[in-house]
Amino acid sequence: MWCRFSSFRTDYNVSVVQIGNKNKNSPLSQPIETPFSFTANLQVATKVSVSGRVFRSLTVAFLVYMLIAHGSSLAAARADNFYYPPEWDPSQGSLNTFHGQHALRERARKLDQGILIIRFEMPYNIWCGGCNSMIAKGVRFNAEKKQVGNYYSTKIWSFTMKAACCRQEITIQTDPKNCEYVIISGAQKKTEDFDVEDAETFELPADEEKGKLADPFYRLEHQEEDLKKKKEAEPVLVRLQRMSDARHSDDYAINKSLRAKLRSQKKRVAEEEAASRKRGLGIRLLPASEQDAAAAAKVKFSSKFDKNRKDKRALINADSIFPGLSVSSMSGKRRQELESKRRKISASAASSLLAGGYKPSSWSQGAVLSSRQKGASMNARH
Structure with a gap:
């Protein structure tokens, strides 16, 4: 059996033919050709002498394998954008030229201006210049990358992006001289002072x-x-290593303690949930403490008597001081009683005032009306 691979572009034609059978009348003596195309990067030419039965089984297995490889390789080629359509010709150039697009797609839409769209990661914590909110280290942006200068032979890159909080435009440049990033506009670096020894850094x-x-x-x-620093830090490192070894020396005991702690925690949570359901609550309450009990004991609730007294006092304060007005919520019978009492009080006060020779201002209009009525009656008699 021999396999012949002939290449045309990226497709290969395969033919499987049996050789070496001396019986010319046998159907196995006839060549078996199975042409099909598949995408591959391998060219093989080999000859193997086998018996007819073994050859048939090998042929079937080989065909199945090539069919599977043909389907998977085609899917991978489409996924990797290496699929060449039938209308493509090598004279047309690459696939990107054929489709009329750049290899970087939307990232290269401003490439004619020297700008490339990249994913920029914030190198440190900064304060936004638009809304004064903090932008943490590691937050990523779609930034416009372009060259703005050179430091000797090293290029100086500028990254322009917009903050997600207020769309403030932030510009950051590289500083090859000091090996850092410098904020040009739109933000301010957050100052963070710390002790190297406390932070355990270099x-x-x-x-x-x-x-x-x-x-x-x-x-x-x-x-x-x-x-000298290494010798001073060596005992600490050795002590930490010993503590770690002692802590993880007995895996069974550690696992046992963790499982016991988990069981007690599950039991406590179940009791708290049962107590919450008993009270008709949808959340778990914290266990009772002495501080909560003392705070609850200091709370005083007003009685119904105090509430009624406050309501009456508020009703009196809201009532008018003039006799003709009364509270709208007062009943009709109660209003009539109050009106009769006010009339009696007004009549007695009026008699005492007239006896003393004083006349209240509220009675002046009534006196004028009575004199006019008397004059009119005298004219009628005449």
């Missing part, structure tokens, strides 16, 4: 110290300081 050497490291004597002193 302090980067300053520019002056970098220049001093070129001196062999200074470098030797620097190495001695590093060795």
Whole structure:
């Protein structure tokens, strides 16, 4: 059996033919050709002598394998955008030229201006210049990347993006001289001071110290300081390693303690949920404490008597001081009683005032009316 692979573009024609059978009348002596196309990057030419039965089984297995490989490779080619349509011709150039688009698609829409759209990750915490909100380190943006200068042979890149909080435009540039990012406009770097020893980090050497490291004597002193720090930190590291080894030496005991803690936690949660359902609540309540009991004991609720007294006092304050007006919520019978009492009080007060020779202002209009009535009656008699 031999397999022949002939290439045309990226497709290959395969023919499987049996050879070596001396019986010319046998159907196996006739060549078996199975042409089909598939996408591959392999060219093989081999000859294998086998019996007819083994050859048939191998042929079927080979055909099944190639069919599976043909389907999967085609799907992968479409997924990777390497599918060449039938109307494509090598003279037309690449697939991107054939489709009339750039390899970077939408990211290269401003490439004629020297701008490329990238994903920019914020290198440190900053304050937004538009709304003063903090933008954390690691937040990503769709930024416009372009070259704005050179530092010797190193390019200086500028990244322009818009904040998601207020659409403030932020511009950040690289600083090859100091090996950092510099905010040009739209934001302000958040100042964060910390102690190197407390943070357990390494302090980067300053520019002056970098220049001093070129001196062999200074470098030797620097190495001695590093060795001294290493010796001081070595006992701490050894102690931490011993604690870690002792903590994880008995896996069974650790697993047992964790499972016991989990069982007690599940039991406590079930009791709290049952107590909440008993009270008709949809949330779990915290366990009772002495502080909660003391705070609840200090709370005083007003009685019904105090409430009624306050309501009456408020009703009196809302009532008018003039006799003709009364509270709208007062009943009709009660209003009539109050009106009769007011008339009696007004009549007695009027008699006492007239006896003393004083006349209230409220009675002046009535007196004028009575004199006019008397004059009219006298004219009628005459």
